[in-house]
Amino acid sequence: FRVKRALNHLKDPKDPMWLLIFPEGTNLSGVTRQKSAQWAEKTGVTESRFPAAERWQADASHPAMRVNLDACIQCGLCVRACREVQVNDVIGMAGRGHTEKIVFDFDDPMGESTCVACGECVQACPTGALMPSTMVDENNVYKGKPDRTVDSVCPYCGVGCQLTYQIKDDKIVAVTGKNGPANQNRLCVKGRFGFDYVHNPQRLMKPMIRKDGVPKVAHEFIDPTNPWTHFREATWEEALDRAAGGLKKIRDRDGSDALAGFGSAKGSNEEAYLFQKLVRTGFGTNNVDHCTRLCHASSVSALLEGVGSAAVTATFNECKNSELIIVIGANPASAHPVFASRMKKRIRQGAKLIVIDPRRTEMVESPHVKALHLPLLPGTNVAVLTALAHVIVTEGLYNETFVRERCDWDEFQHWAEFVSLPQNSPEAVAKISGVPAETIRGAARLYATGGNGSIYYGLGVTEHSQGSTTVMAIANLAMCTGNIGRPGVGVNPLRGQNNVQGSCDMGSFPHELPGYRHISGDAVREQFEAMWNVKLNKEPGLRIPNMFDAAIEGTFMGLYVQGEDILQSDPNTKHVVAALSAMECVIVHDLFLNETANYAHVFLPGSTFLEKDGTFTNAERRINRVRKVMAPRNGYEDWEITQMLANRLGGNWSYQHPREIMAEIALTTPSFAGVTYDLLEREGSVQWPCNEAAPLGTPLMHI
Numbered sequence: 230f231r232v233k234r235a236l237n238h239l240k241d242p243k244d245p246m247w248l249l250i251f252p253e254g255t256n257l258s259g260v261t262r263q264k265s266a267q268w269a270e271k272t273g274v275t276e277s278r279f280p281a282a283e284r285w286q287a288d289a290s291h292p293a294m295r296v297n298l299d300a301c302i303q304c305g306l307c308v309r310a311c312r313e314v315q316v317n318d319v320i321g322m323a324g325r326g327h328t329e330k331i332v333f334d335f336d337d338p339m340g341e342s343t344c345v346a347c348g349e350c351v352q353a354c355p356t357g358a359l360m361p362s363t364m365v366d367e368n369n370v371y372k373g374k375p376d377r378t379v380d381s382v383c384p385y386c387g388v389g390c391q392l393t394y395q396i397k398d399d400k401i402v403a404v405t406g407k408n409g410p411a412n413q414n415r416l417c418v419k420g421r422f423g424f425d426y427v428h429n430p431q432r433l434m435k436p437m438i439r440k441d442g443v444p445k446v447a448h449e450f451i452d453p454t455n456p457w458t459h460f461r462e463a464t465w466e467e468a469l470d471r472a473a474g475g476l477k478k479i480r481d482r483d484g485s486d487a488l489a490g491f492g493s494a495k496g497s498n499e500e501a502y503l504f505q506k507l508v509r510t511g512f513g514t515n516n517v518d519h520c521t522r523l524c525h526a527s528s529v530s531a532l533l534e535g536v537g538s539a540a541v542t543a544t545f546n547e548c549k550n551s552e553l554i555i556v557i558g559a560n561p562a563s564a565h566p567v568f569a570s571r572m573k574k575r576i577r578q579g580a581k582l583i584v585i586d587p588r589r590t591e592m593v594e595s596p597h598v599k600a601l602h603l604p605l606l607p608g609t610n611v612a613v614l615t616a617l618a619h620v621i622v623t624e625g626l627y628n629e630t631f632v633r634e635r636c637d638w639d640e641f642q643h644w645a646e647f648v649s650l651p652q653n654s655p656e657a658v659a660k661i662s663g664v665p666a667e668t669i670r671g672a673a674r675l676y677a678t679g680g681n682g683s684i685y686y687g688l689g690v691t692e693h694s695q696g697s698t699t700v701m702a703i704a705n706l707a708m709c710t711g712n713i714g715r716p717g718v719g720v721n722p723l724r725g726q727n728n729v730q731g732s733c734d735m736g737s738f739p740h741e742l743p744g745y746r747h748i749s750g751d752a753v754r755e756q757f758e759a760m761w762n763v764k765l766n767k768e769p770g771l772r773i774p775n776m777f778d779a780a781i782e783g784t785f786m787g788l789y790v791q792g793e794d795i796l797q798s799d800p801n802t803k804h805v806v807a808a809l810s811a812m813e814c815v816i817v818h819d820l821f822l823n824e825t826a827n828y829a830h831v832f833l834p835g836s837t838f839l840e841k842d843g844t845f846t847n848a849e850r851r852i853n854r855v856r857k858v859m860a861p862r863n864g865y866e867d868w869e870i871t872q873m874l875a876n877r878l879g880g881n882w883s884y885q886h887p888r889e890i891m892a893e894i895a896l897t898t899p900s901f902a903g904v905t906y907d908l909l910e911r912e913g914s915v916q917w918p919c920n921e922a923a924p925l926g927t928p929l930m931h932i
Contacts, residue, residue, distance in 0.1 A: 285330065287369040290340030293422040294351055295365050298330050301358035307331055307350035314415060315349045315566075316573040318597075331358075346418035347566065352405055361403045361422070375402055382845055382853040383420035384495065384838035387724025388412065388545065388567050389847025390420050391913070394839070394858050400428065401839070401858065410914060411545050411847060417566040427837045427862075430454075432820050434863050436468030437461065437832040445828045447806050453822040460832060465864065465873075472789075472831045473877035475814035476512065479787040485513030485766075487785055489776050492519035492737045493792025494726040496867055497843030497855055499890035501728070501735035502743060503871045503882075504791055510763045511878035512789075515748055515770030519737040520793050521729055522773050523800075524688055527696030528722045529733055529745070535704035536713065536720065539745055540730060540850045542930040543683070543719035544916070548575050550717030552680030555583045555672075556600075557703070558610065558689025559723050562591035568723070572685075573598050581679055583672050585613060586689060601672055609662040611695050613669065614702035616658035618648040620673035621709060627677070628711030635931075636708050644705060677710050681717030688725060714931040724848035727838075731846030734900065734917070739770030744898040760897055773799065777808035787814040789874075791867070792835060796824040818870065833870055834863040841866040843887045844909065850916045850927075852901075854909045 288296035303322070308331065311320040319342055323332040333342035351359045357371065364372055375395035383390040391409025394401050401424045406416040426432070431453045437460035451459050463471070479487050490508035492501055501519070508517040521529070529539040536542065548554070548571050561569035573595065576582050582600040584593050593602045605613045621627050622645045632641050651657060655666035655673075676682050684707060690699045704720050712718040724730055736743035746753040754765050771779060773795065779785030781804075788809075799805050809815060809828035817829040826832055840861040846852050857866075865873075868890065872882045884890055888906040895901050902920040909915065915926035 288339050289362075289369070290338035291344065291346070291362070292340065293346050293362055293418070294339060294348065295360045295362050295369055296339050297358050297360070297369055299358075300356045301331060302356055303329055303331070304355065306353040306355065307359060310349040310353035313574070314353075315345075315347050315570045316577065316597075317343075317345055317347065317570075319344045320350055345566065346422065348416060348418070348421040351421075352414070352416075363402045372402070373397070379856050379858045380407060380854075381838075381856045381858065382409075382727075382847075383416070384727050384845070384855075385417075385419040385423065386565050387727060387729055387848030388565050389727065389845060389849070389851055389853050389914075390416055390567055391853060392416060392420055394424075396858060399859055409853070411849065411851060412567050413571075415567045415570060420567075424839070426820075427839055427859075429821075431822070432862075433822060433832065433834045436463045436465055436834060437829075438463045438468060438471055439830050445810050447810055449827060451822060451827045456822050456832075459827075468831055468833060469870075469873050469877055472814075472816045472833070473874060475816075475830060476787050476789070477878065479814060480513060483784075483786055486516060486770070488512040488514055488787040488789075489516035489518070489771060489785065490789045490791070491773060491776075491793055491795060492517065492732060494520050494524075494729040494732045495792050495838075496728065496732070497841065497887065498728065498731040498735055498846060498852070498894065499843045499887040500791075500868045500871065501732040501737050502890060502894050503868055503875070503884075505736045505743075506761065507871055507875045507878075507880070508789075509757075509765060510761050511875045511880050513766070515739050515766055515768065516776065517737060517770060518739055518773045518776070519732050520726070520798060521733055521737070523692065523798060524725050525691050525722060525729055525733070526738070527691045527693075528686075528700050529738075531697040531700035532704065532720070532722075533745060535701050536708070536931060538930055539733060540917075540930075541719065541721040541848060542713055543716070543721060544849045544851075544928050545571065547717055547719065547929075548572050548683065550681055551575060551580055551683040552717065553581045553583070553676055553682040555585065555676060555682065555684045556592055557585040557614075557684065557686045558691070558699075559685060559687025560586070560588070560590040560592060561685070561687075561723065562595070564687065564725065565723050581675060583675065585610075585672075601668070601675065603664045603668055603672055606661070606663045608693070608695075609658075610690060610693065610699040611702055612653075612658045613662050613664060614699065614706065615648050615653045616655045616662075616669045617673040617676065618644075618702070618706055618709065619650075619653045620655060620670050621677045621706070622649050623654075624674070626674065627709040631711030632709060635711075635714070641709065645709075676706070676712075681715075682707075682710065682712040683717065683719050683721060684712075685721045685723055687723045691722070714929070716929065719930075722848065727847070728845045730848055730850060731844070731852075734846060734898070735894070739772055742897075743894065744900055757897060760893070777804055780808035780811045783811065786812055787816075788812055789816045789818070790825055791818040791871070794819070794823040794825050796828070818867070835870070836861040836863055836866050841868070841887075843868070844891065846917070851914050852904060852909065852917065852919070852926075853914045854906070 285298040308320050311317050324330055333339050375397045377396050379394045388411050390412035391407040393405045395403040404421045406414040408414050440461050443459050492504045505517045533539045545568050577597045584600040585603040587607050593600045655669035659666040684703050707713045707720045749767050796805050815829045816831045817826040818833040818835055820835050839858040842857045843855045844852050875882050895904050900917040903924050904919050919926045
């Protein structure tokens with residue numbers, strides 16, 4: 230009512246109030262999509278009565294954003310968004326009086342400044358002085374309002390930011406952050422601007438089959454703009470028939486264990502579930518793995534053994550309650566910038582930060598953020614963590630009450646005896662780690678006595694041969710100090726891709742069924758056998774490195790790769806090339822002709838996250854809805870392609886929508902027992918375990 234009454238007073242363009250909203254000569258019909266333009270449209274005002282002043286040229290130096298300071302009202306929202314929300318401190322105010330304006334760094338062009346392109350300033354700007362470049366033409370004139378919007382979730386890292394896509398002519402023109410629990414309206418450069426690849430001209434839309442007589446040549450380059458030198462276009466029916474025929478031929482001749490599937494952490498939970506189901510029931514083997522083998526598989530096994538669950542113990546939001554934060558083997562400012570903004574904000578408020586990393590990352594020192602840095606030498610993670618434990622135990626800084634009540638006291642004493650050995654002292658470890666002994670002692674004392682302590686770790690921990698041991702050492706530090714099971718504390722792996730957590734939850738491992746239950750368990754296996762109407766092999770399958778070994782030996786012949794470029798990602802490229810070259814049937818299911826696809830016999834074009842429905846599970850166990858923005862340009866969603874292949878292998882599947890797949894997941898996976906699409910629509914998201922005991926999910930674990 231008050232807004233409407235105020236607008237009635239502003240219907241006269243001569244009203245001086247418009248000068249405060251629109252500076253001299255602003256053409257309201259062509260500048261902005263923002264709130265002020267909506268007010269002007271409602272009141273019929275199209276221009277200011279004051280003449281324009283020649284002051285600032287439009288800044289088009291940034292590839293993703295445009296700056297038009299003639300529309301700026303110096304409200305300061307962009308400055309606050311940059312400084313207080315994203316904690317980047319790039320935008321400021323300069324000048325006085327008539328010359329006052331926003332500046333980037335030292336009045337640099339936006340594209341040449343230290344701007345990280347998070348776009349928070351664009352989302353905050355009420356006048357259109359800051360705009361996405363996709364919403365203006367070459368003259369910096371607004372192209373018009375979007376036709377519709379769709380709420381979904383970001384497909385990049387494990388933070389799981391909720392967002393809203395703005396669509397015009399069936400193409401995304403802008404993205405805004407939603408007030409989701411993990412991001413609270415924030416986005417980073419990828420989430421806000423990384424959507425144009427959907428319409429990339431190199432994206433493949435039609436199935437392809439390798440031409441007869443064209444061999445696989447090691448390290449041969451195939452031009453992604455012209456794959457027809459090696460492949461020919463095929464119909465979906467022909468390509469799927471060829472793929473299924475090749476797999477069945479190997480299965481019948483060499484046995485089921487000569488086949489395998491390698492899945493993705495980029496697809497949805499529903500796709501991951503169907504993929505492992507296809508391999509176990511259609512291929513008849515447990516030879517299923519996915520890219521977590523390279524990143525967080527070590528974390529999964531260590532956390533299961535150490536604390537009983539293969540995931541974070543708290544939420545991203547609990548960072549606000551932390552008084553001491555340890556970051557080890559991770560650079561959130563680059564890899565998880567939205568979470569890093571919350572962490573930096575908390576540090577500015579007084580929380581202490583310890584960074585354990587060979588590199589001097591942005592988290593070590595940035596505006597108003599300074600950490601205690603332990604610059605250890607690569608490969609000494611376990612040694613340094615053990616030295617921290619040495620100090621905590623020998624100086625009596627451990628939480629005896631917590632350990633006696635919540636842990637195994639006898640095991641603790643055995644561990645304490647080990648870490649107390651002289652060879653684990655900071656002085657001894659300093660010689661091999663390069664970290665001064667007093668720095669190690671200071672960090673240990675700070676963590677043990679600094680109040681609520683949270684540990685966040687990344688691939689610098691897990692992508693090591695000692696990855697599991699390091700994660701166990703992290704968990705032991707948290708348990709011995711009582712920093713687990715309450716607000717502001719915990720052990721938290723920072724997942725790299727959007728659905729690393731979910732693909733693990735869905736059983737994309739050769740030894741585990743959905744819900745991290747071992748394949749050898751009779752009761753577990755019987756549950757799935759009854760559901761799937763098939764007999765399952767109780768022996769764990771091959772991991773991806775073992776698959777390559779077997780291929781080179783000649784005992785492994787067929788591989789279905791969905792949404793993963795193993796030749797680019799896996800170590801020892803020559804070994805991977807030799808294995809792919811030796812295989813008789815390689816099926817690649819992806820968006821582009823990646824390096825692995827150069828060795829494919831059949832290529833199945835995939836659908837992007839914008840072209841499918843489903844769910845992602847972020848790093849904090851939060852299950853978010855993915856909503857279809859546009860029809861699949863390749864013709865099918867990925868889960869439909871998996872189903873069509875499964876049915877050619879005798880599957881007899883009949884899913885009509887991913888919600889039906891989620892219903893099956895809920896029946897077979899205890900931590901997802903209460904999850905339904907209706908619940909997700911109503912609540913926005915939930916964190917597993919979500920079951921009868923926790924119908925709205927479980928934010929904090931191990932309370």
